[in-house]
Amino acid sequence: MRSDDTIFATASGHGRAAVCLIRISGPESRTVLERMTGREPEPRRAVVRTLKHPTTGEPLDQALVLWMPGPGSFTGEDQAELQIHGGLATRAAVLRALGVINNCRPAEAGEFTRRAFLNGRMDLAQVEGLADIIDAETEAQRRQAMRQLGGRLGNAAENWRESVLHVLALLEASLDFSDEGDVPEDLEQEILQMIDRVRGEIGRAMANRSGERLREGLTVVLAGPPNAGKSTLLNALARRDVAIVSPIAGTTRDVIEVHCDLGGLPVIIVDTAGLRESGDMIEQEGVSRARARAQDADLVLWLVPPEGEESEPPQAQRLLRVGTKSDLNRVPHDCDLTIAAATGEGLPELIARLEEEASALMGQGDAILTRERHRKALERAHAALERARTMLVGHGPLELAAEEVRLAARAIGEITGRVDVEDVLDRLFSNFCIGK
Numbered sequence: 001m002r003s004d005d006t007i008f009a010t011a012s013g014h015g016r017a018a019v020c021l022i023r024i025s026g027p028e029s030r031t032v033l034e035r036m037t038g039r040e041p042e043p044r045r046a047v048v049r050t051l052k053h054p055t056t057g058e059p060l061d062q063a064l065v066l067w068m069p070g071p072g073s074f075t076g077e078d079q080a081e082l083q084i085h086g087g088l089a090t091r092a093a094v095l096r097a098l099g100v101i102n103n104c105r106p107a108e109a110g111e112f113t114r115r116a117f118l119n120g121r122m123d124l125a126q127v128e129g130l131a132d133i134i135d136a137e138t139e140a141q142r143r144q145a146m147r148q149l150g151g152r153l154g155n156a157a158e159n160w161r162e163s164v165l166h167v168l169a170l171l172e173a174s175l176d177f178s179d180e181g182d183v184p185e186d187l188e189q190e191i192l193q194m195i196d197r198v199r200g201e202i203g204r205a206m207a208n209r210s211g212e213r214l215r216e217g218l219t220v221v222l223a224g225p226p227n228a229g230k231s232t233l234l235n236a237l238a239r240r241d242v243a244i245v246s247p248i249a250g251t252t253r254d255v256i257e258v259h260c261d262l263g264g265l266p267v268i269i270v271d272t273a274g275l276r277e278s279g280d281m282i283e284q285e286g287v288s289r290a291r292a293r294a295q296d297a298d299l300v301l302w303l304v305p306p307e308g309e310e311s312e313p314p315q316a317q318r319l320l321r322v323g324t325k326s327d328l329n330r331v332p333h334d335c336d337l338t339i340a341a342a343t344g345e346g347l348p349e350l351i352a353r354l355e356e357e358a359s360a361l362m363g364q365g366d367a368i369l370t371r372e373r374h375r376k377a378l379e380r381a382h383a384a385l386e387r388a389r390t391m392l393v394g395h396g397p398l399e400l401a402a403e404e405v406r407l408a409a410r411a412i413g414e415i416t417g418r419v420d421v422e423d424v425l426d427r428l429f430s431n432f433c434i435g436k
Contacts, residue, residue: 006032007107008098010091017086022094025112028103029078033067035101036060041067051082053097060097061090075112076119117417124417125154128371132215139264140362144214144370153368156205157415163198164385164409167191171402192392195405199385202378211367212375213298217259217266218358221294223314224303229324233303233341234258234271237351263355265362270297290314299357304335318357322350377414384408 006026012019024032033040037049044066051060064083073079084094098104113130116122122130129148136142148154170191222230238258256271272290294300294314302313303324313319323335327343337353339346369375388404391397 004103006101006104007111008032008095008104009107009112010095011081011112012086016088020084020086020091022082022084022091022098023107023112024080024082024098024104025073025075025077025107025115026103027078028101029080030067030069032098032101032104033065033080036097037065041065043067043069046083051084051094051097053093054101060093061085063094071119071121074121075115076121077115123151123154125157125374125415126151127417129153132370137259138261138266140214141266144211144367148370153370153374154416156201156368157412160198160202160381161409161412161416161418163194164381164405164412167194167198168402168405168409170194171398171405175398175402188392192389195385195389195392199382199389202382202385205368206375206378206382208367208369210362211370212372214265214362214367215370217268218299218361219268219270219293219297220299220301220354220357221270221272221290221297221316222301222303223272223290223294224324225305228303228305229339229341230271230303231256233301233324233339234269236341236344236347237269262351262358265355265358267354267358298361299354320353320357374415377411381408381411384411 004027006024006028008022008024010020011023012021030040032054035054036051038052041047041049046064046066049063049065051063051065052058053060061084063085066081066083068074068079068081070077070079082094084090095106099106113122113127117124117127126149129145129150132145133142133149136145170187174187222233224230234256237260258269258271260267260269270293272293291314294316297316298318300314300316300319302316302319302321304321305324306328313321320337321335323338325340325342326338326345327340337346337350339350341347369378384404384407388401388408391401391404
C-alpha cells in the first residue's frame with residue numbers, strides 16, 4: 001500500500017439505499033473536491049454541492065460534501081466524504097469519476113483504518129476494538145468493544161511497558177555505572193519490586209478469560225441419547241426450524257450451531273448426534289464429533305428423556321441435567337431442570353438459567369484481554385520478567401537479566417503495535433470491509 005496515493009471507497013452497505021457514503025483520504029482529497037464540486041468547501045462544515053465528472057463536466061448527483069484537512073481526521077490525512085443518493089447507477093458513476101483522477105485509486109480492505117494506525121491516530125488494540133464494534137452482535141459485546149476502542153487495553157499495556165522500560169533503564173545504569181558512587185545500593189531491591197508489581201498486574205489480567213469468551217460467545221452443547229429432544233429444544237431456543245425433528249433415532253448426524261442473544265450475552269447453541277453405540281459408520285462419526293464438542297464446550301445440557309436408551313454423559317467442564325418431555329408426566333429424577341420443548345413448558349426457567357451461567361462465565365465485559373493475541377503477548381512478557389527476576393535473585397549476569405526485561409517490553413509493545421507488528425497487520429486489516 002502506497003501512503004502517497006489517494007484512496008476512495010464506499011463506507012455504507014451495498015445495494016440500493018437512500019444515501020451512500022463515499023470516503024476519500026490522501027494528498028489529492030482537496031483536488032478531488034475542487035475538480036468535482038468547483039471549489040473547496042469550508043473545513044468540517046457539510047454543504048450541498050453538485051458533483052460533476054472531473055473531465056467531461058457532466059453532472060453526476062447532488063451530494064452533501066464534507067472536507068476534513070489532516071491531521072485532524074480519522075486517517076490523519078486530508079480526508080473528504082461524499083454523501084450521495086444511494087442508487088446503484090449513481091454510486092457507480094461517482095466511483096468511476098473518482099477513478100479517472102490522477103493518483104486516486106480504490107481502497108484495499110481496511111486501508112482507511114490502517115492509515116489511521118500508521119499515522120498514530122489509533123493504536124493496534126483500538127483498531128481491534130473498532131473491528132469488534134463492527135462485528136458486535138450483543139449489547140455486552142458492544143460495551144466491551146467500546147471500552148477497548150476507548151483505550152482501556154492500550155493504556156494498561158502502555159503503563160506496563162513504561163514500567164518495564166524503567167526497570168530496563170535502571171539495569172542499564174547499574175551496568176554502565178556500577179563503579180560510580182551515585183548508584184543507590186538498594187537499586188536491585190527497587191528493580192525487583194517493580195518487576196513483581198508488573199508481573200502481578202499482568203498475571204491478574206491473564207487470569208480473567210471472560211473477555212475472550214464474551215467476544216467469541218459461550219458454547220452450550222445439547223447432548224443426550226437419541227430422541228431425547230435435542231433438536232426440538234434447539235428449534236425452540238432459536239424460535240425457528242433449524243434442525244430436523246423426527247421420531248427416528250439417529251436423525252441428527254452432524255453438528256448444528258445457532259447463535260443466540262441471551263440477556264445481551266452471545267451464546268452458541270450446538271445440537272449434536274444422539275450418543276449411543278451404532279454400527280452405522282456415519283452415525284459413529286456424528287457421535288464422535290458430539291463427544292468432542294461436549295468436551296470443549298463451556299456448558300453441556302445433558303437431556304434426559306422419560307424413557308429410552310441409557311447413556312453415559314460425556315466429559316464436560318460444566319454439565320446440567322435437563323429432564324425432557326415433562327408433558328408426558330414421567331420426568332426422571334435427579335435433574336436440575338425439567339422442560340417440554342414442544343409445548344414451551346419450563347423454557348423460561350431454562351433460558352434464565354442459561355443467562356445466569358453465561359453471566360457468571362463472561363461477566364459484562366470487565367476483562368482487559370479480548371483476544372488470544374493479547375494473551376500470548378502477555379504470556380511471553382510474564383515469562384521473560386520471571387526469568388529476569390530469577391537471575392537477579394540468584395545474582396546472575398545483569399546483562400542477561402537486562403535482555404529478558406527488553407524482551408518483556410517488546411512483547412507488551414506488540415499489543416499496541418509499538419514493535420514487530422507487520423505479521424499481525426495484514427491478517428488484521430484484511431478482515432475489514434473495503435470502506436473501513
